[in-house]
Amino acid sequence: MSHHPSDENPNAIAQVKVLSLLGAVLLVGANSFVLSPILSEVAFSLATETYHVAWAISAFGAATAVSALTLAGMIDRMPVGRVLGGAAILLAVAQVSSGLSQHWIWLCLSQAVAGVAVGILLPGSYATATATAPKGREAARLGVVLTGWALSLVVAVPAAAFITEHFGWRMVYFLMAGLSVIVAGVLMAFLADLRGGKSTRTSPIRAIMLPGVWQLLAVMLAFMTAFYGSFAFFGVGVRAAFGLTAQGSGIFVLAYGVGFGVMGFVLGMISPKITRGYLCLVLLAIAASYGTWGLTLQSQITALAGTAMWGMLNQLGLNALVVSLNRQASEARGAVMGLNSAATYSAVFAGPMIMGPIYDMAGYAMVTGVGAVFVAMAAVVIWKRG
Numbered sequence: 262m263s264h265h266p267s268d269e270n271p272n273a274i275a276q277v278k279v280l281s282l283l284g285a286v287l288l289v290g291a292n293s294f295v296l297s298p299i300l301s302e303v304a305f306s307l308a309t310e311t312y313h314v315a316w317a318i319s320a321f322g323a324a325t326a327v328s329a330l331t332l333a334g335m336i337d338r339m340p341v342g343r344v345l346g347g348a349a350i351l352l353a354v355a356q357v358s359s360g361l362s363q364h365w366i367w368l369c370l371s372q373a374v375a376g377v378a379v380g381i382l383l384p385g386s387y388a389t390a391t392a393t394a395p396k397g398r399e400a401a402r403l404g405v406v407l408t409g410w411a412l413s414l415v416v417a418v419p420a421a422a423f424i425t426e427h428f429g430w431r432m433v434y435f436l437m438a439g440l441s442v443i444v445a446g447v448l449m450a451f452l453a454d455l456r457g458g459k460s461t462r463t464s465p466i467r468a469i470m471l472p473g474v475w476q477l478l479a480v481m482l483a484f485m486t487a488f489y490g491s492f493a494f495f496g497v498g499v500r501a502a503f504g505l506t507a508q509g510s511g512i513f514v515l516a517y518g519v520g521f522g523v524m525g526f527v528l529g530m531i532s533p534k535i536t537r538g539y540l541c542l543v544l545l546a547i548a549a550s551y552g553t554w555g556l557t558l559q560s561q562i563t564a565l566a567g568t569a570m571w572g573m574l575n576q577l578g579l580n581a582l583v584v585s586l587n588r589q590a591s592e593a594r595g596a597v598m599g600l601n602s603a604a605t606y607s608a609v610f611a612g613p614m615i616m617g618p619i620y621d622m623a624g625y626a627m628v629t630g631v632g633a634v635f636v637a638m639a640a641v642v643i644w645k646r647g
């Protein structure tokens with residue numbers, strides 16, 4: 262990936278580029294998270310069951326995984342602004358269609374189209390963030406961009422609930438579509454000077470055979486399975502522990518998002534050197550965080566602190582893994598980040614499926630205990646990788 266920087270305010274332009282990529286990740290997070298808290302309102306509006314509406318989330322995840330495997334490599338070959346901006350426009354179209362849905366199948370199809378867009382937009386944003394960062398500053402650049410996930414939890418999810426209550430759920434999707442159009446324009450304008458570094462497509466099989474890539478993808482799959490499996494039951498876990506309402510449990514989701522976001526900005530300032538030892542230590546710290554939830558749930562104060570720490574550690578882990586994958590990717594960053602997104606959205610499916618029976622049998626502390634085992638195994642893979 263190459264670029265031709267402008268002589269006019271290069272620092273300001275670089276900052277806008279980073280913020281445009283943060284905006285792209287915010288779009289992805291917002292579309293990923295907003296439907297869950299408004300499922301019942303959408304189902305009532307469409308005169309259907311909530312599980313039918315929930316299938317739209319599954320359609321989104323499945324389409325994202327397929328798109329990431331097959332289309333993400335475009336970022337390696339085509340103008341970056343055109344690829345990412347076009348994906349954001351497609352996401353806007355899907356969001357307008359979602360807002361206009363008159364049947365749950367229509368909504369599912371619309372969210373599948375959104376998944377196609379995200380399968381390009383998310384890996385492309387990750388690849389661009391690390392490829393354009395000054396040498397040694399990849400973690401810092403990516404830390405800021407990844408903060409888009411935290412903002413989607415802290416801002417987009419509560420905003421979606423408020424907008425649904427006062428203006429209806431359709432307005433949520435129309436407003437997100439407007440934001441997608443704005444981000445598309447910024448991406449096209451400020452990333453127009455970036456070009457992919459390859460003229461031919463790198464297949465997923467060829468990308469996964471690059472040295473070290475499959476091991477890191479296996480680690481990412483374990484890391485994300487632990488997260489999505491634990492996060493799926495996090496709300497009901499804290500509600501059961503402290504007798505909270507759904508609204509009361511929202512403060513814990515907020516604590517996670519704040520922790521994740523704060524650590525992103527810290528990384529933006531310190532930019533740690535990502536080594537094998539560093540990654541192992543981070544993964545072991547995350548495993549310890551999962552393994553101690555039985556103690557963390559003894560009081561609401563310790564639970565809030567533990568949740569914020571979970572968010573901070575997950576920012577460190579995700580950042581280090583994405584930077585490591587990009588280092589192994591050479592000129593196939595888009596293809597490798599596509600594999601990463603496919604692994605991530607496979608975990609979206611696998612995590613809750615694995616952890617569901619465990620939660621029913623033994624409760625939330627056992628769910629996080631299993632998560633600790635997954636992450637500890639990931640640390641072993643990193644250590645043996647050499």
